[in-house]
Amino acid sequence: MTYRTLSDIAAKLKSVDIAMLVTKTGADGKIAARPMSNNGDVSAEDGTTYHFATDDGRIDDDLRRSSECGATYSGGEFYCAVQGTGTIIRDRATHEQHWVKDLEKWFDQGLDTEGLILIEVSPARIDWWEGREQGEITVNG
Template sequence: MTIATDTDQSVEKLVDLIKDIEFCMMTTIDEDGSLRSRPMASNKEIEENGDVWFFTYASSHKVVEVNQHHQVNLSFSAPDKQRYVSLSGTAELVRDRAKMEQLWKPALKAWFPQELEEPDIALLKITATKAEYWDAPAGWVAKAVGFVKAATTGDREDLTENKKIDRL
């Protein structure tokens, strides 16, 4: 019998928050030590342990960066749902054809016109090490209840769930 720990439940919540957010900003470290961010499409591919996969061109500048400095950060946001996630981890280039076939989606053809036959196609795997998320009810009813409670009690109402996960 497996007993779920607080960390297990936090990682499960993290995965649940990210799985509906298709795009994120990936931050890498450039050759001069500065931070660089760019939008990436995860295609909603996140594993149960928090690892995230991206299709990429193996010769792209971001791959040069992660080969020099493996540390990266992924920032996911869904403002309409009041969901925000920061995921830190290490990146590695993966050229596993079977994994690419498993993760391929037709929409990726916009970036990879030759699909899996692109000569330079590869995967970038982000192995999650730390994360933090913020999740708040986005509906007007939940917000209104919070405001009314704050106004009547004089206490600041914070409906946001915030959790740091230091080990994934």
């Protein structure tokens, strides 16, 4: 195992735009995954990531049923698996803090898009691999 700081890993995650966000779905808790952009919005302090979506899909139902989620990232020789909890945020002021102009290609009405939600993924454990190096970080909540 190789040591990397949480800040080191957060910087890597920031450079990988698309994650596969994984949730438990349905009453039987099967696994569902979908691509989501982190918009380069990754906290160097605790590795929290932020993803915009709308509440008319399955992801909001999944996270209301179980906040347990994960995200996987891949960029070059860097691979990462994040396990943690997902929180749905509907607060406009918080949306404004995390909004980037590039999101308008997905959300035509910008911050006024009906049903807009922000998904905050707070990691509990991060496993990473880069070339022959690998490591794990446990994040204290």
